[in-house]
Amino acid sequence: MAKKPHDTPNLDQLESGPWPSFVTGLKRLAKDKDYVVDLLGHLEHSYQTRKGYWKGGTVGVFGYGGGVIPRFTEIKDADEKPVFKDAAEFHTLRIMPPAGMHYNTDILRKFCDIWEKHGSGLIAFHGQSGDIMMQGCTTENVQKAFDEINELGFDLGGAGPAVRTSMACVGHARCEQSCYDEGKGLRTIVNSFLDDIHRPALPYKFKFKFSGCPNDCMNSIQRSDMAIIGTWRDNIQTDEALAKKWFAKHGMNELVNDVVGMCPTRAIQLKEIKDLRKGENISSVAVNDSQALEIDNKDCVRCMHCINVMTGALAPGNDRGATILVGGKRTLKIGDLMGTVVVPFMKLKTDEDYEKLLDLAKRTVDFFAENALEHERTGEMIERIGLVNFLEGIEVDVDPSMISAPRTNPYVRMDGWDEEVAKVNAKKAAA
């Protein structure tokens, strides 16, 4: 039995309603733990005064420089003593999840037992960078908890100016739209950067994210410095049985309005079967006895819309890999940036392909480490130095797929033009 609970009139109001309540969960923990009794008091104080009261500090585990988020209370009495003394320290351990966030109940129960013993008993699945967040631990217990978690085969994630914990979508494990092995990509890259994860020494954070197709379920284009987004080069695949099944259920209005009409590049047309074009870039599939969809794959931008609507009837092609975009981030300091294309297509099939991806990642992080200013993200660095300087730094050639349009102003010194044209022509001739 724990000590008497604090009055929590604000938090009590978050116990009603149909959605699962974190307050009810905290109160259950508070029955046995003075730690959580005081945590509830601390949180209620925030609700009453509408302010946060945690400050950072330095707490870690032996051998690592990051991965623990230290929190010390700032609610102090006149003698500078913590008002909620049992929750005066409330650190979080960031633990890297398996790619795709798959678990069995055995490992989840082991996490629970460890965290009940050494921590608050509160775990968040997952933080916005993807970490399992073991929330609420005293300074004294951080090492004990980590040692036991580490023995299970799990490791601390990143914090501060470091390579950060990564995420991969469900992908290959359960999705027909997956264009590469996201889990393999994640482990190949992240497990090669463990020193940069555990010992923060970069200008600022660097995040990788892995989405298996352009639906980008990991939100990688705006949430990561390097987004690896699955795509394909050849024709969309079709399945007539599934196309006819879809059409029988949904009908012509939906086919026209929801599929053909919503193609962003007008690459799909509805045609009589007898009028279908043949050609190496054409995909077509009958939807009934007389009509068919015809896709000109040279016009297709691989947006996924038609494939999302007619799953299985239409599918990504066979020549699969990823588009790699660099520089995504949120507001601070220069405003929001989406990642932009650095590699239009990288084949991802063999081990050698994944090694090439790792090589690109290493060149990118090395360039970032040497050239970014303190607290500058990769996207901001590229904004400051220009994409071309960045590409030269990581030894990647320019490509028109990297831009939405060529420059619209003449303000550039161009006396190297002839030399560049010669290089492009030489490359073309060699290809």
Place this chain on the structure above:
Amino acid sequence: MSQPQMRKPVECGVPDHMQYLHPTLRNNYGNWKYHDRPRPGVLHHVSKSGEEVWTVRAGTQRQMDVYTIRKLCDIADKFAEGHVRFTIRSNMEFMVADEKKVAPLIAELEKNGFPVGGTGNSVSMIAHTQGWLHCDIPGTDASGVVKSLMDELHQEFTHEEMPNRVRLSTSCCEINCGGQADIAIVIQHTKPPKINHDLVANVCERPAVVARCPVAAIRPALVNGKPSLEVDEKKCICCGACFPPCPPMQINDPEHSKLAIWVGGKNSNARIKPQFMKMVAAGLPNNAPRWPEVAAVVKNILRVYKEDARPWERMADWIERIGWPRFFEKTNLPFTKYLIDDWRGARSNLNASTHIRF
């Protein structure tokens, strides 16, 4: 003197996910053919081998106590097949290889208070940050805002009645850890930081704080004989970027830290390119514990979107079709001068055409 022997970490990195996969997922890794959704909250995937798997998706509170996790594990062991995964929005997924297990699993989850849904064209769980529970710089709570909103949106989570999927996020400061979303709720400070000049010299690395300001409004100064920092309040955009590296520059204010609503963000490449979200409402009070004013604006936008958007139009697709004037007209949200961008690149957000809907 002998120091206690410290355990050296095993620098193992990310564990192999294959060991945690449901057997059907492992057997058909990279070999899936198609999927459909038999009902809201259930996905049915068919492999090229002909094997099938049903996934039941349930909402959680994300910040889970060990009793809740063990309860979910009990359900997974008894009614599913002992394997689960989490979505990026903290929903828990239970996989079963036998369709007959779906209905009893759903019944058990619902009996224990876990809503089943969040698939397809529903409103899924809100991308959730830390807030007052754990963050060092929060303007508001996260778990409470999410709980309050999801109580209101429960029907939309458990049904697939929206034109397309709806993704929400909340963020407790302008850094916006919650990220881009169809509708995002983000703290917007409206007053410059209040500086405790007694503490700045000891707590803050002053050049780093000066460098952090996006509008160069901070400069070193001597205040009451002590080295400190001062803010040009005419230049200050109240972003709060100085607060994390310098806590004596308090930006959070119980009254003046407001909430803003942003719409039309999207990460997917489907149809139009990925989009940043745009601010459409602001000045909402930070009204814990239930934030009713925020819920009212969010629900109103969702109501109009649900009525007006066509099938498969995300919030951004819909607004692109109807145009911003009609968005403000239909939602009855006031369009003020503060919604006209004046940050770098702002001209690209102006209408350089005569394309106007009347």
